[in-house]
Amino acid sequence: MIVFNYYTPTEVVFGKNSEQQIAALVKKYGGKKLLLHYGGKSAERSGLLDVVRQQLKEAGIPFVELGGVVPNPLLSKVREGIALCQQEGVDFLLAVGGGSVIDSCKAIAYGLAYEGDVWDLFVGKAEPQAAYPVGCVLTIPAAGSEMSTGCVITNEEGALKRSCDGNLGRCRFAVMNPERTFTLPPFQTACGITDMMMHTLERYFSKEDDMTLTDNVAEAILRTVKELAPVVLQNPTDYRSRAQIMWAGSLAHNDLTGCGMSGDWSTHQLEHELSGMFGVAHGAGLAAVWPSWARYVCPTNVSRFVRLAVNVMGVANDFTDPEGTALRGIAAMEQFFHSIGMPVTIHELIGREIKDEEIVEMARKCSNNGSSCIGGFKTLNQDDMEKIYRMAK
Amino acid sequence: MIVFNYYTPTEVVFGKNSEQQIAALVKKYGGKKLLLHYGGKSAERSGLLDVVRQQLKEAGIPFVELGGVVPNPLLSKVREGIALCQQEGVDFLLAVGGGSVIDSCKAIAYGLAYEGDVWDLFVGKAEPQAAYPVGCVLTIPAAGSEMSTGCVITNEEGALKRSCDGNLGRCRFAVMNPERTFTLPPFQTACGITDMMMHTLERYFSKEDDMTLTDNVAEAILRTVKELAPVVLQNPTDYRSRAQIMWAGSLAHNDLTGCGMSGDWSTHQLEHELSGMFGVAHGAGLAAVWPSWARYVCPTNVSRFVRLAVNVMGVANDFTDPEGTALRGIAAMEQFFHSIGMPVTIHELIGREIKDEEIVEMARKCSNNGSSCIGGFKTLNQDDMEKIYRMAK
Numbered sequence: 001m002i003v004f005n006y007y008t009p010t011e012v013v014f015g016k017n018s019e020q021q022i023a024a025l026v027k028k029y030g031g032k033k034l035l036l037h038y039g040g041k042s043a044e045r046s047g048l049l050d051v052v053r054q055q056l057k058e059a060g061i062p063f064v065e066l067g068g069v070v071p072n073p074l075l076s077k078v079r080e081g082i083a084l085c086q087q088e089g090v091d092f093l094l095a096v097g098g099g100s101v102i103d104s105c106k107a108i109a110y111g112l113a114y115e116g117d118v119w120d121l122f123v124g125k126a127e128p129q130a131a132y133p134v135g136c137v138l139t140i141p142a143a144g145s146e147m148s149t150g151c152v153i154t155n156e157e158g159a160l161k162r163s164c165d166g167n168l169g170r171c172r173f174a175v176m177n178p179e180r181t182f183t184l185p186p187f188q189t190a191c192g193i194t195d196m197m198m199h200t201l202e203r204y205f206s207k208e209d210d211m212t213l214t215d216n217v218a219e220a221i222l223r224t225v226k227e228l229a230p231v232v233l234q235n236p237t238d239y240r241s242r243a244q245i246m247w248a249g250s251l252a253h254n255d256l257t258g259c260g261m262s263g264d265w266s267t268h269q270l271e272h273e274l275s276g277m278f279g280v281a282h283g284a285g286l287a288a289v290w291p292s293w294a295r296y297v298c299p300t301n302v303s304r305f306v307r308l309a310v311n312v313m314g315v316a317n318d319f320t321d322p323e324g325t326a327l328r329g330i331a332a333m334e335q336f337f338h339s340i341g342m343p344v345t346i347h348e349l350i351g352r353e354i355k356d357e358e359i360v361e362m363a364r365k366c367s368n369n370g371s372s373c374i375g376g377f378k379t380l381n382q383d384d385m386e387k388i389y390r391m392a393k
Numbered sequence: 394m395i396v397f398n399y400y401t402p403t404e405v406v407f408g409k410n411s412e413q414q415i416a417a418l419v420k421k422y423g424g425k426k427l428l429l430h431y432g433g434k435s436a437e438r439s440g441l442l443d444v445v446r447q448q449l450k451e452a453g454i455p456f457v458e459l460g461g462v463v464p465n466p467l468l469s470k471v472r473e474g475i476a477l478c479q480q481e482g483v484d485f486l487l488a489v490g491g492g493s494v495i496d497s498c499k500a501i502a503y504g505l506a507y508e509g510d511v512w513d514l515f516v517g518k519a520e521p522q523a524a525y526p527v528g529c530v531l532t533i534p535a536a537g538s539e540m541s542t543g544c545v546i547t548n549e550e551g552a553l554k555r556s557c558d559g560n561l562g563r564c565r566f567a568v569m570n571p572e573r574t575f576t577l578p579p580f581q582t583a584c585g586i587t588d589m590m591m592h593t594l595e596r597y598f599s600k601e602d603d604m605t606l607t608d609n610v611a612e613a614i615l616r617t618v619k620e621l622a623p624v625v626l627q628n629p630t631d632y633r634s635r636a637q638i639m640w641a642g643s644l645a646h647n648d649l650t651g652c653g654m655s656g657d658w659s660t661h662q663l664e665h666e667l668s669g670m671f672g673v674a675h676g677a678g679l680a681a682v683w684p685s686w687a688r689y690v691c692p693t694n695v696s697r698f699v700r701l702a703v704n705v706m707g708v709a710n711d712f713t714d715p716e717g718t719a720l721r722g723i724a725a726m727e728q729f730f731h732s733i734g735m736p737v738t739i740h741e742l743i744g745r746e747i748k749d750e751e752i753v754e755m756a757r758k759c760s761n762n763g764s765s766c767i768g769g770f771k772t773l774n775q776d777d778m779e780k781i782y783r784m785a786k
Contacts (some may be wrong), residue, residue, distance in 0.1 A: 002571070002636040003408030008401055014652070015396030178395070213617045213637040213644070220609035228605065243395040244606040247652065251606070256649070259407070259640065 002211055002260045010147045010254070011173040014247065016239070018177045019051050019137060022094070023059030029133050029172040031092025034063035035085050037105045038096045039070070043139060048180060052096055052137060064088045069097065072275075073104040075119060075155040081108035082118060085132075095136040095171075099143025102136045106151040106169045109134045122153055122162040131168040137175045140184060141246040142192030142283065144199055144253025146174035161276065174250070178242040186233055190340040191283025193229045193245065196252040197222060198286045202265050203258040205297075205304065205377040211260030215307070218257040221248050222312045229340050264377035267293050270388060273362035278350045287342035288349035292392035294330045297378040302326050308333075346393050359389040395604055395653040403540045403647070404566040407640065409632070411570045412444050412530060415487070416452030422526050422565040424485025427456035428478050430498045431489045432463070436532060441573060445489055445530060457481045462490065465668075466497040468512060468548040474501035475511060478525075488529040488564075492536025495529045499544040499562045502527045515546055515555040524561040530568045533577060534639040535585030535676065537592055537646025539567035554669065567643070571635040579626055583733040584676025586622045586638065589645040590615060591679045595658050596651040598690075598697065598770040604653030608700070611650040614641050615705045622733050657770035660686050663781060666755035671743045680735035681742040685785035687723045690771040695719050701726075739786045752782040 013021050026034065034056065036049075043049045044067075056063050066081050084090070085108060095105035111118030113130035120126040138146045145151070149170060152163045184192070204218045225248050231241040251257070270293065271285040280288075298305050302322045309315040309329020313336070318325050334344045343349040366374065367382035374380050380388070406414050419427065427449065429442075436442045437460075449456050459474050477483070478501060488498035504511030506523035513519045531539045538544070542563060545556045577585070597611045618641050624634040644650070663686065664678035673681075691698050695715045702708040702722020706729070711718050727737045736742040759767065760775035767773050773781070 001409055002633065003411070004405075006405040006407065007403075009404075010400075011402075012397075012399040014399065016394055018396070210633050211637070212621065212633075213614065213640055216613035216617050217610055217644075220613040221606065224606045224609050240395065240603050240605075243653070244604070247606055251610075260636070 002208070004259045006255060006259055007167055008147055008170070008254045008256070010171045012147070012176065012250065013173065014176045015243075016177060016179055018175045019048070019055065022052060022135075022137065022175055023055045023061060025135060025173045025175070026056070026061055026092060026094065027059065029092065029135065031061065031094075031133065031135075033088065033090050033092070034061060035081065035088075035090045035093045035105075035108065036063045036065045036096065037069065037081065037093060037101055037108070038065075038067045039098070039101050040068070042183070043096050046180065046183060048137070048139065049096060052094070063094075064090065069101045069104045071100050072154045072161065073100040073107070075107075075153050078104055078107040078111060078118060078153060081105075082111040085112055091132065093132055093134045095134060096139070098138070098140025099145040102134070102138075102143070102145040102171065103151045103153065105134050105136070106131070106145070107153045107164070108132070110151070110164060110168070119155060121164045122155075128164060128166060128168050133172045135173045135175070136171050138246070139180045140188065140192060141181060141249035142195040144196065144249050146171055146176070147250045147254035149255075150253070159276065161272065176246055176250070178239055178246050181242050181246060182237045184236070186236075187281070187341060189232060189236070190229070190342055191281045192249065193225055193340060194283035194287045194337065194342055196245075196249040197225055198267060198290065199252040200257050201290070202268060203261045203263045204308070205264040206261035207376055208261055209301065209304065214257060214259045214261055219307075219311045221251055221257065224248055226312065226336060229336075233340060262376050264375050266297075266375035266377070266380055269366055269374045270385065273366045274346065274349065276365070277358065277362060280349055284343055284349055287337040287344060288346050289388070289392050291330055291334045291337075291344050292388050294333070295327070296384070296388050296391060297375075298323070298326055298330070300378040305329055346389070354389075354393050359386055359393065362389055395601075397652045399648060399652055400560055401540055401563070401647045401649070403564045405540070405569065405643065406566065407569045408636075409570060409572055411568045412441070412448065415445060415528075415530065415568055416448045416454060418528060418566045418568070419449070419454055419485060419487065420452065422485065422528065424454065424487075424526065424528075426481065426483050426485070427454060428474065428483045428486045428498075428501065429456045429458045429489065430462065430474065430486060430494055430501070431458075431460045432491070432494050433461070435576070436489050439573065439576060441530070441532065442489060445487070456487075457483065462494045462497045464493050465547045465554065466493045466500070468546055471497055471500040471504060471511060471546060474498075475504040478505055484525065486525055486527045488527065489532070491531070491533025492538040495527070495531075495536070495538040495564065496544045496546065498527050498529070499524070499538070500546045500557070501525075503544070503557060503561070512548060514557045515548075521557060521559060521561050526565045528566045528568070529564050531639070532573045533581065533585060534574060534642035535588040537589065537642050539564055539569070540643045540647035542648075543646070552669065554665065569639055569643070571632055571639050574635050574639060575630045577629070579629075580674070580734060582625060582629070583622070583735055584674045585642065586618055586733060587676040587680045587730065587735055589638075589642040590618055591660060591683065592645040593650050594683070595661060596654045596656045597701070598657040599654040600769055601654055602694065602697065607650060607652045607654055612700075612704045614644055614650065617641055619705065619729060622729075626733060655769050657768050659690075659768035659770070659773055662759055662767045663778065666759045667739065667742065669758070670751065670755060673742055677736055677742055680730040680737060681739050682781070682785050684723055684727045684730075684737050685781050687726070688720070689777070689781050689784060690768075691716070691719050691723070693771040698722055739782070747782075747786050752779055752786065755782055
């Protein structure tokens with residue numbers, strides 16, 4: 001039975017010079033005093049931060065700044081942001097960067113509207129009831145946080161990575177200029193491409209199998225990204241291709257591809273342990289584990305893997321051999337990942353052979369000491385996880 | 394250069410029993426006293442109105458009712474609604490029906506927030522600055538008004554049909570239960586299917602030709618609707634197919650398929666004169682004129698018609714003969730329209746041969762006495778319009 005909610009209120013302003021609209025957007029959404037939140041030096045070096053500062057100054061919107069957000073954004077920075085905003089009377093948060101900066105901003109927004117400690121909201125001690133408004137200027141198409149409900153923060157004490165999901169976490173607006181992605185290094189571009197494909201695939205593989213429209217839209221996004229990935233890697237300043245990839249990152253994670261699909265998300269959870277243990281890039285970790293996950297769960301619904309093979313990967317359908325077609329589709333995805341410089345095994349990911357005790361440890365953590373399972377398409381227990389990690393090694 | 398805005402804030406609650414959430418949604422969006430607005434007897438007969446009334450009563454939300462909205466909704470009813478709402482202190486409008494009821498509701502919402510005469514906003518005498526909040530319970534998938542910016546009203550004095558477009562016209566929420574479409578007659582189902590395909594095609598044919606992702610998503614929607622149209626016509630109570638068609642109607646007109654595309658809209662404008670002169674159903678009028686429009690404008694961008702032929706209509710691509718492939722695609726669309734009971738000529742539409750003076754008169758009106766042109770994909774003047782009407786006769 002097809003039942004779903006769909007709510008994507010973020011106002012997207014997309015294209016060359018879209019930064020010129022930042023001040024008007026902040027005013028439209030009620031911002032009177034801003035936190036300008038960003039990461040490292042790339043936004044400074046590219047001149048983007050100066051463009052934003054200039055915009056805000058000309059519009060007479062006062063702001064304070066907080067930079068230094070790192071990939072896998074930290075709770076300590078979130079707390080610093082909350083204190084700064086309270087002290088300065090900030091009422092609107094503007095993220096300039098990729099998913100990490102946006103998530104850090106969202107966490108500050110939650111914290112400002114909550115009386116207790118913000119971490120409560122990430123460990124289930126309390127449910128967020130409100131959040132300060134957040135807008136963003138996106139520079140890295142990958143995480144999809146600019147339109148998604150998601151927000152992931154790492155607590156340095158215990159290296160706990162936790163999320164706080166919900167419609168309160170939707171950005172009010174997202175400014176997206178594909179030109180700002182021209183300088184992304186190839187590896188980061190490829191990680192982003194993998195991440196957005198996986199956001200689509202995690203929903204495409206669901207226990208439901210009846211939402212043709214969502215399937216067709218998901219395949220359209222996957223095909224587009226797959227076709228244009230080599231183009232942006234070969235010609236990083238190709239506006240047209242960068243634009244498709246950038247917009248695909250948003251559509252992949254704003255829930256359009258989740259309408260009527262409850263999703264799987266095993267690959268994300270299996271990868272979570274990889275990046276936790278080895279500090280690898282999220283996108284690369286996903287590529288390293290997906291093919292093994294796919295081969296392991298394929299018998300659950302072979303026809304779905306045949307769909308992917310034929311409709312996305314361009315594999316010829318051998319109607320007498322669905323399993324063979326399905327497996328050729330998975331192999332074609334591996335070839336694609338390799339072609340954009342992504343690993344398809346843990347060995348390729350971490351540059352050495354993984355030890356068996358490391359596999360056991362990851363499966364133990366991923367299953368909460370064997371007490372919980374993952375996966376909506378196929379339920380996986382601790383034993384399944386170990387097997388998939390071994391297949392992927 | 395790809396530049397666009399995308400803003401679809403409507404909260405969609407989709408599926409069986411979604412009506413159970415109406416009262417909660419009204420409260421969430423601040424409704425304290427409602428206008429319950431609807432059309433004829435079908436919503437009463439089906440029991441839907443009683444479900445809504447029961448919901449509102451149980452939640453303690455007071456409401457007044459105004460029924461009797463007709464297809465091509467009338468300004469007189471809008472004025473009646475505005476007066477009633479002012480008198481009763483209504484602060485939220487709930488439409489139960491299809492595009493006509495939703496549009497009538499939107500017009501009342503504009504009128505309540507405007508000091509002058511609401512018709513001013515439809516003839517460009519004033520720009521709407523605000524609108525009362527509107528929610529809807531959709532019963533006819535076709536017009537897409539549940540998520541779109543559009544609102545079309547007919548002024549009986551002079552039979553003027555005018556629109557007021559903008560983000561203020563977006564519904565706060567849309568409740569969509571595919572079961573409520575089970576009883577739609579085949580002709581109305583087919584008209585709706587044609588309308589949503591045309592909402593997609595009007596954007597698919599744009600002067601821009603560089604937004605691959607939008608093209609691929611548009612084709613995904615078109616293919617889904619084309620594949621499932623025969624299924625819903627053969628088995629009107631097939632929930633799964635009705636659900637895809639219903640959701641497709643929203644995605645076809647919420648601007649997803651317009652990202653980076655400025656659109657054409659000639660077919661809509663040519664049809665406008667047909668329904669004005671002959672009182673035909675909008676969807677049927679679109680089907681009657683599109684094939685002739687397509688053949689007339691095809692040389693403007695043959696490769697785009699080849700795309701449609703191959704990627705949507707399933708025509709084999711004859712690489713040595715793009716024109717032939719394109720024309721076979723248009724013929725396949727005609728066959729599709731016929732297969733769902735739609736006309737593909739004006740003769741089939743109105744049941745008699747159209748007179749030449751009628752064609753001349755329609756082209757005169759459509760071009761504002763020859764003073765204006767239509768069409769974004771190919772600009773059409775009065776002479777072009779006459780030629781297309783003649784091809785379609």
